[in-house]
Amino acid sequence: MAERLGRYTLRFPSRPAVLAGAAVVGTAEGEGPLRAEFDQIFPDDTLGESTFEKAESALQREAVALALKKVGKTPADADFIFAGDLLNQCTGSSFGLRDFGIPFVGVYGACSTMALALGLAGLFVDAKAAGLALAVTSSHFCSAERQFRQPLEYGGQRPPTAQRTATAAGASVLGAHEPGKPYLAAATFGRIVDLGVQDANNMGAAMAPAAARTVADFLRDTAMSPDDLDWIVTGDLGAVGTELFRTLLLKDHGVKLAEARHADCGLLLYDREKQDVHAGGSGCGCSASVFNSYILRRLQCGSLRRVLLVATGALLSQTSTLQGESIPCIAHAALVCAPGKGKE
Amino acid sequence: MAERLGRYTLRFPSRPAVLAGAAVVGTAEGEGPLRAEFDQIFPDDTLGESTFEKAESALQREAVALALKKVGKTPADADFIFAGDLLNQCTGSSFGLRDFGIPFVGVYGACSTMALALGLAGLFVDAKAAGLALAVTSSHFCSAERQFRQPLEYGGQRPPTAQRTATAAGASVLGAHEPGKPYLAAATFGRIVDLGVQDANNMGAAMAPAAARTVADFLRDTAMSPDDLDWIVTGDLGAVGTELFRTLLLKDHGVKLAEARHADCGLLLYDREKQDVHAGGSGCGCSASVFNSYILRRLQCGSLRRVLLVATGALLSQTSTLQGESIPCIAHAALVCAPGKGKE
Numbered sequence: 182m183a184e185r186l187g188r189y190t191l192r193f194p195s196r197p198a199v200l201a202g203a204a205v206v207g208t209a210e211g212e213g214p215l216r217a218e219f220d221q222i223f224p225d226d227t228l229g230e231s232t233f234e235k236a237e238s239a240l241q242r243e244a245v246a247l248a249l250k251k252v253g254k255t256p257a258d259a260d261f262i263f264a265g266d267l268l269n270q271c272t273g274s275s276f277g278l279r280d281f282g283i284p285f286v287g288v289y290g291a292c293s294t295m296a297l298a299l300g301l302a303g304l305f306v307d308a309k310a311a312g313l314a315l316a317v318t319s320s321h322f323c324s325a326e327r328q329f330r331q332p333l334e335y336g337g338q339r340p341p342t343a344q345r346t347a348t349a350a351g352a353s354v355l356g357a358h359e360p361g362k363p364y365l366a367a368a369t370f371g372r373i374v375d376l377g378v379q380d381a382n383n384m385g386a387a388m389a390p391a392a393a394r395t396v397a398d399f400l401r402d403t404a405m406s407p408d409d410l411d412w413i414v415t416g417d418l419g420a421v422g423t424e425l426f427r428t429l430l431l432k433d434h435g436v437k438l439a440e441a442r443h444a445d446c447g448l449l450l451y452d453r454e455k456q457d458v459h460a461g462g463s464g465c466g467c468s469a470s471v472f473n474s475y476i477l478r479r480l481q482c483g484s485l486r487r488v489l490l491v492a493t494g495a496l497l498s499q500t501s502t503l504q505g506e507s508i509p510c511i512a513h514a515a516l517v518c519a520p521g522k523g524k525e
Numbered sequence: 526m527a528e529r530l531g532r533y534t535l536r537f538p539s540r541p542a543v544l545a546g547a548a549v550v551g552t553a554e555g556e557g558p559l560r561a562e563f564d565q566i567f568p569d570d571t572l573g574e575s576t577f578e579k580a581e582s583a584l585q586r587e588a589v590a591l592a593l594k595k596v597g598k599t600p601a602d603a604d605f606i607f608a609g610d611l612l613n614q615c616t617g618s619s620f621g622l623r624d625f626g627i628p629f630v631g632v633y634g635a636c637s638t639m640a641l642a643l644g645l646a647g648l649f650v651d652a653k654a655a656g657l658a659l660a661v662t663s664s665h666f667c668s669a670e671r672q673f674r675q676p677l678e679y680g681g682q683r684p685p686t687a688q689r690t691a692t693a694a695g696a697s698v699l700g701a702h703e704p705g706k707p708y709l710a711a712a713t714f715g716r717i718v719d720l721g722v723q724d725a726n727n728m729g730a731a732m733a734p735a736a737a738r739t740v741a742d743f744l745r746d747t748a749m750s751p752d753d754l755d756w757i758v759t760g761d762l763g764a765v766g767t768e769l770f771r772t773l774l775l776k777d778h779g780v781k782l783a784e785a786r787h788a789d790c791g792l793l794l795y796d797r798e799k800q801d802v803h804a805g806g807s808g809c810g811c812s813a814s815v816f817n818s819y820i821l822r823r824l825q826c827g828s829l830r831r832v833l834l835v836a837t838g839a840l841l842s843q844t845s846t847l848q849g850e851s852i853p854c855i856a857h858a859a860l861v862c863a864p865g866k867g868k869e
Binding site for chain 2: 370
């Protein structure tokens with residue numbers, strides 16, 4: 182039975198295990214600093230499919246198949262799949278996962294989806310509503326560009342604040358607690374924050390206030406300080422958003438976050454010196470692939486003991502941008518602990 | 526603690542209460558047979574907003590405000606809001622609800638959203654993760670037409686199989702069991718079904734197999750027959766889908782569903798003789814507004830005792846249609862019982 186901590190945080194006393202994770206990525210991600218961490222790097226971003234959207238669906242399918250394989254399970258063993266993506270009507274998930282026959286809970290949190298899906302899967306396992314639950318999401322540079330901005334063929338220039346949507350998918354398998362496996366200790370579901378940023382090429386700035394608020398909520402609810410955590414890992418704030426996030430955390434919430442205690446998946450995924458990714462990575466697949474490879478591996482071996490994954494999402498659409506609207510944002514957080522090392 | 530019944534159904538032993546519901550609709554819905562049931566009928570489908578998308582957001586905002594008012598609560602009392610809609614990136618929900626400051630779980634299930642959100646809210650309350658939870662969704666004829674088919678200004682003709690997307694929103698407030706209030710006894714989360722229907726103007730045919738499968742799952746898991754329920758209420762199968770649904774239920778699943786035991790929100794919402802709605806109503810707002818007015822009222826007074834709401838969603842996008850893809854569909858079911866009358 183979940184336990185409410187403070188106003189916004191849920192603790193999972195049964196310690197649902199993150200039994201395995203899988204991360205599959207495209208070419209640019211496979212050329213980045215984390216290349217050795219991924220389960221699969223596709224040499225062709227179409228994955229042999231006829232459209233970018235179908236390629237994105239294929240990414241999700243591969244990630245789920247690999248994650249299940251790691252725990253020796255088949256789709257028939259899974260009780261629920263929590264999935265969403267950035268595509269209109271979340272078709273990356275519905276088309277990618279339609280053949281698995283797993284009860285499907287579609288979620289939408291833009292780039293916050295990995296933490297949102299983890300939190301829901303964790304609650305379902307904790308409440309014994311699910312024995313085995315999957316959390317999965319994806320993004321694709323080419324499908325996202327043409328949907329949120331312009332088709333690639335248009336050749337539009339991107340300003341330095343823009344981020345590169347990761348071509349990637351990540352899937353986690355959750356189940357009842359198992360000694361020796363990392364576990365989901367708590368989750369904080371975010372509130373929507375909209376400070377009036379209207380620039381769809383500066384998502385980091387739009388999302389930073391939401392990340393700061395959710396982290397502040399989590400720390401207050403759990404009576405923790407950043408030093409109780411090894412890392413606070415934001416989803417895809419990038420270079421611009423990362424600076425703003427730390428500033429807002431101190432200024433608005435009185436929380437001093439040392440640089441060594443913070444990492445951002447958008448900055449981990451690419452080498453900004455060598456790769457043309459402007460302010461860093463973004464997209465649901467960014468935090469999904471980094472969490473389910475680099476982060477989870479370090480939790481599995483205990484070199485990281487307590488990680489707060491704070492995935493951030495910009496809840497805009499191309500229509501809302503064209504209508505001159507500002508960008509509502511959200512951040513969901515999941516506390517994942519190394520086996521036997523957690524303090525909840 | 527949720528109890529798993531069979532393979533696909535969750536029973537909620539704590540009997541989370543549906544404390545109140547609110548339904549707000551546009552002009553066509555307000556001229557239909559249920560006009561006396563709604564909380565508010567807007568005389569202008571723009572609701573005074575400058576775009577159809579903003580009008581849809583306003584519908585959600587109004588429904589939530591009214592539902593909370595009915596139970597004497599404010600947004601600050603709500604622990605979670607589960608919301609989604611048909612718009613690209615679910616902006617009906619994120620823009621409509623951004624000012625409430627309630628932890629926001631974005632869901633996507635197309636027109637199945639009301640049952641999906643009810644199921645999740647019910648589990649959160651049952652697991653004591655939420656004291657008060659909201660489930661809300663909306664649709665708008667004008668925003669949906671231009672997004673899924675053509676802008677209204679184009680004047681495209683619609684075939685007889687087409688349905689009219691309801692301009693409507695519905696919100697339910699769930700909380701711990703209260704004697705005298707209807708309650709959510711169980712939920713079945715659906716699996717994706719895609720039998721290859723490609724016609725985006727015949728959603729009823731595409732969704733009927735998903736509805737049949739979820740109803741069959743529910744009946745098998747709970748060892749119930751249709752006669753144990755007063756009504757199986759599908760979301761928006763319309764005239765074409767309703768016939769198919771009953772046929773498939775018998776043919777594929779061996780379940781005979783008498784006409785008197787079945788109702789479809791898409792057929793209840795409009796008068797097809799007098800209103801130009803082709804095969805009936807559709808859209809997230811269709812089942813949301815009918816459930817939160819007509820159905821819930823009858824559960825409150827006990828004239829209906831056990832209703833299985835089976836909301837159905839077509840998980841397509843305009844892009845997938847243009848790419849020649851078939852339409853994956855899903856149906857989620859929620860069993861809602863009158864106070865003191867339920868058999869779970």
